[in-house]
Amino acid sequence: MSRLLLMLLWVTAFTLATCLAPSFIKLHSESSTSILVLLMGDSRQMFAGQFFAKADAYFHNGNYPSIFDHQGPKESHMTEQAEVGREHKDDDNDEHAKTFTGDAPKDWIERFGRNFIYKQHSHLENEDVREILPWLKLATEMDPHQVTVYVTAAYWLRVRLHKPDEAEKFLREGLRDNRDSPEILFELGTIYYQDRHDDLVSRNLWLEARKKWLAQKDTVKKTNELVFMRILGSLAKLAEKQGHTDEEIQYLEELKQISPNSDAIEILIQSARKSASQKK
């Protein structure tokens, strides 16, 4: 009788364990996330911004305007290069560079103090750009909805560090938290196009990015028109490569409507039409 009772208890315990274990695991993972939210609340976004600024400071070899400087950098070269897709050429006379070299010292204390700080405008060279990555990673840990951070990190991982696998992994992490982001989808498509040479997947990703961009509110669209132009430009280029001239013209027509350089797009459209008529 006692053996039966023990068996019954053991079976009950085993059944309970199998029922409750998944709930406990879920509860544990939820609580670990919520602890960060609970402890830091909305300040996480502020910290994410700070970490992103830190990455930009690293990109400029430690030289970065402080909060006391009247004009902080209006745009970041680190982000700009990732968004535009080509590298910025340093010019010490441009406005951006001037925010880093600073104004003339106001007094002898400031003048002497300049001996101990780096005040040149320079960027990290070659593979040294890897040094910005920990701060970008931390920024996304703090605020996983900062799409720019994912795109920026992926760009540098792919272009300078030649790590498309790591870039894709990071972008997919970002996509989990930002399912409707055309920027992340576009960057993923670019990895498949430029690094994996998989035109089919890249086309699908860019088409999805275009769909997501069109589904956005008009106010949001105006803030990220650049990514839409890049999506359409890439789709047109791919269509040209695959010989789908009608498709190419369609994307170029769309691009012409928002591009600030519509004349140049018109020339491309005419050229595409001409080659289409020659084929016929």
Place this chain on the structure above:
Amino acid sequence: MNILLALAGVVIKELYRRKDFYVLFVLTALITLLLGSVSFFDDKRIIRYLKEICLLLIWISSLVIAILTAGRQIPSEKESRTIFPLLAKPVSRAQMILGKFLGCWFACGFALLVFYLFFIVLSGTHDHEFSMLTCLKALWLHWMCLAIIIAMALLGSILFASVSANATIIFITAIGILLVGGHLNTAAVDLTEPTQSIVTALYYAIPHLEWFDVRDLVVHDRNIVQFLPILGATAYAGVYTTLLLGLTVRLFKRKNLV
């Protein structure tokens, strides 16, 4: 001079008998090594963030050691009543302050050497472009900065009633100067009178400790600090330390110890 060195020797002995330094060093090493084990994007060559965190911990530890060691010298002598036999010997109050200062400064210098040795080993093993010269310049400037802070803490120990109050005030002052000291002139521009004049006066009066903090140059391997500015900064630290110690001696001479 022998009296000063004898007094300094006692303070140095005190540093290695107390656990503060060991705890802070172990904590710094532990946190740095723990962070060093984290891999970002499978790239083992990322080092600058680690150097930055290690140097930050070294600065915090050195401030804690300097302020606490200097801040408790006079109060502990008074509390244990050893100050009376000490002053009854042919030791003047000025010699006592100077001896205590030298002891704290040398003890902090020794602690800094150990901390920077750890930093050099860490950087040298990870960073192939690591500049030893920049690191040594940073160590020297750091030590000069600590001279001013120790003098401030000794002055505070005469002015404030308790060790904890003194430590808190000096710690906040030092951190405040390091963070915003160099920007007070910029901040003053947007202020209205009389605040503008007060902030500007403060800007010229405070010791500019931020000059001595060249962590960014070490982290980003920028060997730009020339020897002449280092000499200038050393003289600047010397002037402020002398002023603060002079004031401390003056106040200590007037202080009733009973």
